[in-house]
Amino acid sequence: MVRATTERSKEGYHHGNLRVALLASAREMLETQGVGALKLRAITRQVGVSPMAVAPHFGNLCGLLTALATQGFEELAHAIKTGKARSLKDAGLAYIYFAIRNPGLFTLMFRGDAIDRSDPAFAGAAGDSFALLGSCAGTSSNVTGFAPQIAEAVMWGKVHGLAILAIDGLLTPLVQATDPHIDLEQFLEQALDYMNIATSG
Incomplete structure (x- = not known):
């Protein structure tokens, strides 16, 4: 599980797909759990990266x-x-x-x-x-x-x-x-x- 998560993280950075992956993760969570569930840690965990990885693409959760x-x-x-x-x-x-x-x-x-x-x-x-x-x-x-x-x-x-x-x-x-x-x-x-x-x- 740790290896799979690491591979997803590297793939996101290497191919420049992290921005797309974060948006997709947030959207899936939004439609299944509602706006209240949109927490940075939960969104990034689903993608397999740390919350810090959001900063270069979006700055913060907002x-x-x-x-x-x-x-x-x-x-x-x-x-x-x-x-x-x-x-x-x-x-x-x-x-x-x-x-x-x-x-x-x-x-x-x-x-x-x-x-x-x-x-x-x-x-x-x-x-x-x-x-x-x-x-x-x-x-x-x-x-x-x-x-x-x-x-x-x-x-x-x-x-x-x-x-x-x-x-x-x-x-x-x-x-x-x-x-x-x-x-x-x-x-x-x-x-x-x-x-x-x-x-x-």
């Missing part, structure tokens, strides 16, 4: 988690782009499904107490994701007399709220009460259709 959250926003932006979102419904569904597939990561992305929101890479990745969602929100609203940022904030709040309700399992009773023959996906599609109608005047 740096590591910020990099992981940045990765999350990059993946979220990719999900919205891949879905060729042209409407609030398209972008909203991509946003919510990303949260459902990655509940731990999605939670971390908005944990200001665990990450550094002033980090340039994080701020850029988060900004790109919000811009994609915001552009769809702007084109979906016919309400006049308000700054575009108002519409974007309101739409984001509604979509984000649905995402949180979905990953916390709080939509299940509503889905069942709406129609026993529909599933969560159909419920979310109808919810976003409602949002589009409600904002189209």
Whole structure:
């Protein structure tokens, strides 16, 4: 066991894979055990290196988690782009499904107490994701007399709220009460259709 750990450690350093391995370890722990389990010693133990090995790549635990959250926003932006979102419904569904597939990561992305929101890479990745969602929100609203940022904030709040309700399992009773023959996906599609109608005047 000691030998295997040592070999993993050497391989990580030799091939330059330690950064990737640390992110993967943190992400696995995040999705299986939650944000509270993300301790530097536990993450590095899983990779087979000492906590000191984090410093050259991330500085500290906050740096590591910020990099992981940045990765999350990059993946979220990719999900919205891949879905060729042209409407609030398209972008909203991509946003919510990303949260459902990655509940731990999605939670971390908005944990200001665990990450550094002033980090340039994080701020850029988060900004790109919000811009994609915001552009769809702007084109979906016919309400006049308000700054575009108002519409974007309101739409984001509604979509984000649905995402949180979905990953916390709080939509299940509503889905069942709406129609026993529909599933969560159909419920979310109808919810976003409602949002589009409600904002189209």
